[in-house]
Amino acid sequence: MPSQNLAEKEFLLIQEISRQPMRTQRDLSQSLGLSLGMTNLLIKRLSRKGLIKISQLDWKRTQYLLTLQGALEKTKKSYDYTLYTIRLFRQIEANIASVLAREHKNGRRSFHLVAQDELKELLSEKIAELAPKGAEFAFYRTFADIPESADHVLTATLEAPPPGFAASRCTSIVDFNNISFRL
Numbered sequence: 001m002p003s004q005n006l007a008e009k010e011f012l013l014i015q016e017i018s019r020q021p022m023r024t025q026r027d028l029s030q031s032l033g034l035s036l037g038m039t040n041l042l043i044k045r046l047s048r049k050g051l052i053k054i055s056q057l058d059w060k061r062t063q064y065l066l067t068l069q070g071a072l073e074k075t076k077k078s079y080d081y082t083l084y085t086i087r088l089f090r091q092i093e094a095n096i097a098s099v100l101a102r103e104h105k106n107g108r109r110s111f112h113l114v115a116q117d118e119l120k121e122l123l124s125e126k127i128a129e130l131a132p133k134g135a136e137f138a139f140y141r142t143f144a145d146i147p148e149s150a151d152h153v154l155t156a157t158l159e160a161p162p163p164g165f166a167a168s169r170c171t172s173i174v175d176f177n178n179i180s181f182r183l
Helices: 008-019 025-032 036-048 068-105 117-130
Strands: 052-056 062-066 110-115 136-140 153-156 170-172
Touching: 008 025, 008 036, 008 062, 008 068, 025 036, 036 052, 062 068, 068 117, 068 153, 110 117, 117 136, 117 153
Parallel strands: 110 136, 110 153, 153 170
Antiparallel strands: 052 062
């Protein structure tokens, strides 16, 4: 059976339908942030592709059910997304290792890092694993928390440095402009 190659919005709609098949199109459109017309169009498209079945229970209630083919496509798309995410994290880890090794080789022993949430955890784990000899690390949630004495900052955040903060003092270890999340 050939893959249907689900578009992102179709995949998100299938996920919502699989969670709760008795939702109205209006509920689905609101939870996905789509217009009612777009939701209707996607439902019809998914039905034509054989990925969902539409059952009219009565004049007011409609049920949307995933077909076996729809469930297989959802599983395949989820699997592909998981593999993509793993590759992305490996790429981020390799970049962290590369930047730390380069900076340490150039004599840097004091590292100041701006990162939030999961990226901070990833950085902490990778740094603990690498543990360059004699290096000290300080983590900050925002640029505002960085001490004036910090001559260089490694960043893993979408936050832009504040005005007056010299861009030359920053090295991004995650290229957010080059990351595209494909579902």
